[in-house]
Amino acid sequence: MSKQGLLLVNLGSPKSTSVADVKTYLNQFLMDPYVIDLPWPIRRLLVSLILSKRPPESAQAYASIWWPEGSPLVVISQRLCDKVRELWSHGPVELGMRYAEPSIEKALLALVEQGAKSIVLAPLYPHFADSTTTTAIEETQRIIAKHSLNIKLKILPAFYADQPYLDALLSTTQPSLAQDFDHLLLSFHGLPERHLRKLDPTKSHCLSGPDCCKTAPQEVLDTCYRAQCIRSAELFAEQAGLKPAQWSVSFQSRLGRAKWIEPYTETHLDELAQQGVKRLLVMSPAFVADCVETLEELAIRGREQFIAAGGESLELVPCLNDEPVWAQALVQLCEAL
Numbered sequence: 001m002s003k004q005g006l007l008l009v010n011l012g013s014p015k016s017t018s019v020a021d022v023k024t025y026l027n028q029f030l031m032d033p034y035v036i037d038l039p040w041p042i043r044r045l046l047v048s049l050i051l052s053k054r055p056p057e058s059a060q061a062y063a064s065i066w067w068p069e070g071s072p073l074v075v076i077s078q079r080l081c082d083k084v085r086e087l088w089s090h091g092p093v094e095l096g097m098r099y100a101e102p103s104i105e106k107a108l109l110a111l112v113e114q115g116a117k118s119i120v121l122a123p124l125y126p127h128f129a130d131s132t133t134t135t136a137i138e139e140t141q142r143i144i145a146k147h148s149l150n151i152k153l154k155i156l157p158a159f160y161a162d163q164p165y166l167d168a169l170l171s172t173t174q175p176s177l178a179q180d181f182d183h184l185l186l187s188f189h190g191l192p193e194r195h196l197r198k199l200d201p202t203k204s205h206c207l208s209g210p211d212c213c214k215t216a217p218q219e220v221l222d223t224c225y226r227a228q229c230i231r232s233a234e235l236f237a238e239q240a241g242l243k244p245a246q247w248s249v250s251f252q253s254r255l256g257r258a259k260w261i262e263p264y265t266e267t268h269l270d271e272l273a274q275q276g277v278k279r280l281l282v283m284s285p286a287f288v289a290d291c292v293e294t295l296e297e298l299a300i301r302g303r304e305q306f307i308a309a310g311g312e313s314l315e316l317v318p319c320l321n322d323e324p325v326w327a328q329a330l331v332q333l334c335e336a337l
């Protein structure tokens, strides 16, 4: 039987925490037209402006969470890849990062060298966005064309509502949810509102009202990142047995001046403290691996902010990371294609 390879793709991190390496990474990331979706001259100008200020700040953030082995996101993704390799009986398994190393190109060539005749591409993003999923798919297709590789590609779609993903989340968050806590915040990575409007097939549903994501028809849900985040939060909370007042959703990591999807995590943390929440749990189901956005933005800066606003504790619930139940769930999702 011909070998079917599995390519896991995540975002990627800078090579090191030096300002120069962080700048190189941010330039590659932000110059991606799927991330800053503006015409090239405007994108170049905007990114240059961001790069004139942000790299030292970002480098400091990375330095505060860096592991001796490297970036948590990359190290965790590599560990996950090793566990998935043990479970995937159809052929070789490799990890590629959309930005920096290990590249998608190296991973794809390694799969082909190990005899893969077809490949399952698994973008490790539960929710669909052009700035993550589409760019990972396009880069993979570009490399296939560049090397004239004769391989068939199957793509794992967004899995935000799939039971193996939800079961893995329920199982790995169980120890945190078993503790005493006042409120669970599900903080998802944000997106500029423009990205939602652009993909709305109805051209009128997205951002039309405070509950538009809850009433999104399937065709909108298929491409609306915000609606998918809210749907996965609802499914998770329901299956975890949480009452509506015990949990809420917000969106983090805003960059630049454009309007991003709301509510913003930064604002919501203050609101929760003002409402009398003392012991806050925070989870980030849009990230399958802990990264600078969870370990620094939420667990360091978010915690400081929440306590300064009157809260007592903020505990970060770990992401799925390289938990065996997640490796099994991922294989199950890919085998079902």
Ligand SMILES: C=CC1=C(C)c2cc3[nH]c(cc4nc(cc5[nH]c(cc1n2)c(C)c5CCC(=O)O)C(CCC(=O)O)=C4C)c(C)c3C=C
Pocket: 011, 012, 013, 014, 026, 034, 035, 036, 054, 058, 071, 073, 125, 129, 131, 132, 189, 190, 191, 192, 253, 255, 286, 287, 290, 291, 292, 293
């Ligand atoms: C979960 C999915 C993600 C979406 C959607 C996303 C969109 C998006 N991100 C930026 C800007 C930045 N993101 C940064 C880090 C980062 N982003 C994601 C995931 C999504 N991004 C991850 C997993 C990470 C962590 C990477 C790591 O090395 O740990 C950063 C870099 C860090 C910083 O300087 O804050 C930026 C910048 C935009 C503009 C965007 C959509 C348009």
Ligand SMILES: [Fe+2]
Pocket: 189, 253
């Ligand atoms: Fe991001």
Ligand SMILES: [Fe+2]
Pocket: 196, 205, 206, 207, 212, 213, 216, 220, 224, 225, 226, 227
């Ligand atoms: Fe929407």
